[in-house]
Amino acid sequence: MSxxxxxxxxxxxxxxxxxxxxxxxxxxxxxxKHGGRFILRIEDTDLSRSTDDNIRIIxxxxxxxxxGWDEGPVVGDPSAWVGPxxxxxxxxxxxxxxxxxxxLLDKNLAYRCRCSRETIDARRKTVEAxxxxxxxNRGMDRGKGCAAADHDAGEPAAIRFRMPEEGDIVVPxxxxxxxxxxxxxxxxxxxARTGDGPGVIGVPTYNxxxxxxxxxxxxxxxxxxxxxxNNTPKQIPLFAAFGTELPAFAHVPMILGADGAKLSxxxxxxxxxEYQAMGLLPSAVRLALARLSxxxxxxxxxxxxxxxELLTDEQMIQLFDLADCxxxxxxxxxxxxxxxxxxxxxxxxxEELEPHLRPFMDKLYPEAWAAxxxxxxxxxxxxxxxxxxxxxxAEALRFAFERPADFDEKAVExxxxxxxxxxxxxxxxxxxxxxxxxxxxxxxxLERHGxxxxxxxxxxxxxxCGRPVSPGIFDTLMLVGRDEVVARLERWL
RNA sequence: GGGGCUAUCGUCUAGGGGUCAGGACACCGCCCUUUCACGGCGGUAACACGGGUUCAAAUCCCGUUAGCCCUACCA
Numbered sequence: 001m002s003x004x005x006x007x008x009x010x011x012x013x014x015x016x017x018x019x020x021x022x023x024x025x026x027x028x029x030x031x032x033k034h035g036g037r038f039i040l041r042i043e044d045t046d047l048s049r050s051t052d053d054n055i056r057i058i059x060x061x062x063x064x065x066x067x068g069w070d071e072g073p074v075v076g077d078p079s080a081w082v083g084p085x086x087x088x089x090x091x092x093x094x095x096x097x098x099x100x101x102x103x104l105l106d107k108n109l110a111y112r113c114r115c116s117r118e119t120i121d122a123r124r125k126t127v128e129a130x131x132x133x134x135x136x137n138r139g140m141d142r143g144k145g146c147a148a149a150d151h152d153a154g155e156p157a158a159i160r161f162r163m164p165e166e167g168d169i170v171v172p173x174x175x176x177x178x179x180x181x182x183x184x185x186x187x188x189x190x191x192a193r194t195g196d197g198p199g200v201i202g203v204p205t206y207n208x209x210x211x212x213x214x215x216x217x218x219x220x221x222x223x224x225x226x227x228x229x230n231n232t233p234k235q236i237p238l239f240a241a242f243g244t245e246l247p248a249f250a251h252v253p254m255i256l257g258a259d260g261a262k263l264s265x266x267x268x269x270x271x272x273x274e275y276q277a278m279g280l281l282p283s284a285v286r287l288a289l290a291r292l293s294x295x296x297x298x299x300x301x302x303x304x305x306x307x308x309e310l311l312t313d314e315q316m317i318q319l320f321d322l323a324d325c326x327x328x329x330x331x332x333x334x335x336x337x338x339x340x341x342x343x344x345x346x347x348x349x350x351e352e353l354e355p356h357l358r359p360f361m362d363k364l365y366p367e368a369w370a371a372x373x374x375x376x377x378x379x380x381x382x383x384x385x386x387x388x389x390x391x392x393x394a395e396a397l398r399f400a401f402e403r404p405a406d407f408d409e410k411a412v413e414x415x416x417x418x419x420x421x422x423x424x425x426x427x428x429x430x431x432x433x434x435x436x437x438x439x440x441x442x443x444x445x446l447e448r449h450g451x452x453x454x455x456x457x458x459x460x461x462x463x464x465c466g467r468p469v470s471p472g473i474f475d476t477l478m479l480v481g482r483d484e485v486v487a488r489l490e491r492w493l
Numbered sequence: 494g495g496g497g498c499u500a501u502c503g504u505c506u507a508g509g510g511g512u513c514a515g516g517a518c519a520c521c522g523c524c525c526u527u528u529c530a531c532g533g534c535g536g537u538a539a540c541a542c543g544g545g546u547u548c549a550a551a552u553c554c555c556g557u558u559a560g561c562c563c564u565a566c567c568a
């Protein structure tokens with residue numbers, strides 16, 4: 001086979017949906033695995049809902065997820081693209097579509113249809129009254145429409161494609177297996193809407209554009225949501241009409257909400273932007289999404305430990321196989337995503353984490369984070385790397401940037417004992433703020449006063465942070481810094 | 494209504510004739526511990542239903558039920 005080519009073809013009619021990202025991820029993994037190309041194509045033929053803003057949201061969402069495309073639009077420039085098959089926005093490809101439609105018309109593989117909405121509705125009523133299913137130019141409706149009319153181009157008309165009437169259309173799906181559709185369950189469908197005037201070919205429809213694009217872009221593997229499985233038998237005869245080889249198809253299962261219904265707003269976050277804002281690592285989102293409906297086989301066995309769950313991108317690419325994909329829909333599990341996120345945060349180096357954490361720090365403590373030295377940042381990150389999310393980490397570092405606004409009353413009562421305050425006074429005198437220096441001084445105080453570690457540590461936390469929760473006590477002291485520690489302790493002495 | 498897809502712990506799944514039906518997340522318990530966490534150990538928990546085929550069915554076949562998708566001059 002020639003080089004593998006996959007594509008992700010979203011409609012810019014809203015946010016970038018998490019289900020779309022998963023489909024894109026599968027396309028991306030498959031292309032990467034086989035050393036192929038991954039195309040981003042914008043399906044914007046729905047003029048009323050498509051916007052440039054939505055296109056930018058898609059591009060930025062893809063980029064954040066680390067799903068780079070080899071061919072497709074250039075971010076922020078509607079008229080530019082990269083790749084030999086452009087443009088990659090369908091509305092910029094009208095000339096191609098019209099030429100292809102004319103080709104079909106010339107070969108009598110398609111025909112002009114002047115049936116109005118009203119006449120079709122009337123015919124539909126007749127058929128349904130007889131207890132049958134209405135299909136254009138099929139069954140009782142055969143010969144009632146324009147299939148044999150041979151309309152010239154003199155009046156505005158839609159264009160219908162002549163579909164086979166007998167036998168089965170078989171979709172050779174890589175995930176679902178061969179799927180048979182009786183030809184008589186399909187009818188002559190519209191490939192181009194009614195044009196603006198006589199002889200004008202209107203805006204072509206989705207199922208038509210997809211075939212033209214996938215052919216022209218030399219797509220070898222059509223990997224898409226399984227809501228498109230039923231569209232495929234419409235498209236297959238079109239490939240035949242163009243005399244082009246059929247690509248391979250793989251219809252991946254949908255992602256459902258926790259209640260098993262189609263994932264929608266009421267389940268919480270559905271757009272990739274929201275996941276970004278939650279403080280998730282893109283690598284965690286990739287892994288969580290990939291593992292929905294895909295179980296990698298490592299040396300022939302499925303993932304069988306927590307350790308093996310934590311796949312790197314390289315491992316995912318190497319292991320990815322459509323044969324290991326589930327046929328059924330999967331429910332989205334936020335708990336699992338968060339666990340993955342936590343694990344990935346834990347094992348990342350502070351340098352890897354810093355660029356992802358930075359936006360959250362900048363938002364919470366404007367200017368302050370950037371002003372810190374690398375050494376300080378490293379310690380801050382390492383001290384909070386147990387968090388479930390970047391937002392947790394940012395929040396856990398509040399004590400390092402702000403004096404406590406108030407104090408946890410119960411904690412004050414419990415830990416701010418007279419003897420603890422005596423010990424705090426001595427903490428003020430610590431000269432050495434290295435880890436070992438702090439430890440030595442700390443232990444000396446404990447010994448002198450007969451205090452337990454907990455008693456001093458908690459008293460310090462309350463004094464420094466306002467609450468009995470913070471990173472390790474030496475980290476806490478070091479991050480606050482000597483002068484500020486002394487200042488915050490002052491009011492308790 | 495017609496056509497299509499799907500069905501194993503709460504969730505993601507392994508297992509494709511003989512398994513104590515395995516793992517991960519979540520949950521519960523214990524341990525560790527300077528707080529919160531992390532970590533370690535252990536536990537609860539599933540083959541949708543009904544018929545076949547077979548010595549033997551979660552596994553193969555047929556139904557049923559349920560969910561989802563398509564059935565637009567939306568994508």
